[in-house]
Amino acid sequence: MSPTGPDAIPDAGLFRTRPGNRRRLTPAAEAELARLATAGERSGWLSPLAYNLTISHSHRFVWYRVAKVATRTIRHHCEAHGVALDVDHAMRVRYPLAAFADYLAFAFVRDPLDRFVSAWHDKVVDHNYYDFDPATHERMQTVEEFARWTAAQDLSAVPGTDQHLTLQSRMIDLNRVDFVGRLETFDRDFAEVCERIGAPAVPTRPQNQTAPGGRDRQASAELRELVARMYRRDYQVFGYEPPA
Structure with a gap:
């Protein structure tokens, strides 16, 4: 459901990407972001910068995708183990900070x-x-x-x-991220992410x-x-x- 007043925290579940278009948010999600932006920068609803995001409501995480750092591997793991990606492959999105305050925010980097x-x-x-x-x-x-x-x-x-x-430091909200793993220690670090979001941790090698x-x-x-x-x-x- 949508916020009922100007101070209501946006409903995280509203934010999803479109069936058949994993890069675009649904019209309802886009309309909500537009509403929050119209509320003005002083409201502090939206992240100051835009990020490439993948979000799961069922497993309550926000993943800041860093290109060339195991993105296909992580996405494949989620698909293979029933982790729904409600915001699948959104590009350059400012997101409502308070709505995801209790989601695990993670990213992976490499040399x-x-x-x-x-x-x-x-x-x-x-x-x-x-x-x-x-x-x-x-x-x-x-x-x-x-x-x-x-x-x-x-x-x-x-x-x-x-x-x-x-x-890579620009592709991650450094003020909000909870865990930053490394490609060089991917199995160990991704296993920790899986444990924290309640997903199976199966050792894997980064693809592509x-x-x-x-x-x-x-x-x-x-x-x-x-x-x-x-x-x-x-x-x-x-x-x-x-x-x-």
């Missing part, structure tokens, strides 16, 4: 160098995701060239920067790893320096050691 190399291999080498012209796409087959191109972007801008390259990680290959000094500079905030926030 920024590994994540960048994985994004380059998947989105440039294997596909022309960024629609480079043929000559540019040929140049971008060198990871350092792609890093130079990426360094010219504002990686904190959402929307504005592709989700596969955006700062498209390339050896940056630290498992001979990354050039230039690539390491560019990634360390581009993702300085991620290294600081999540405690990864910057590439030397």
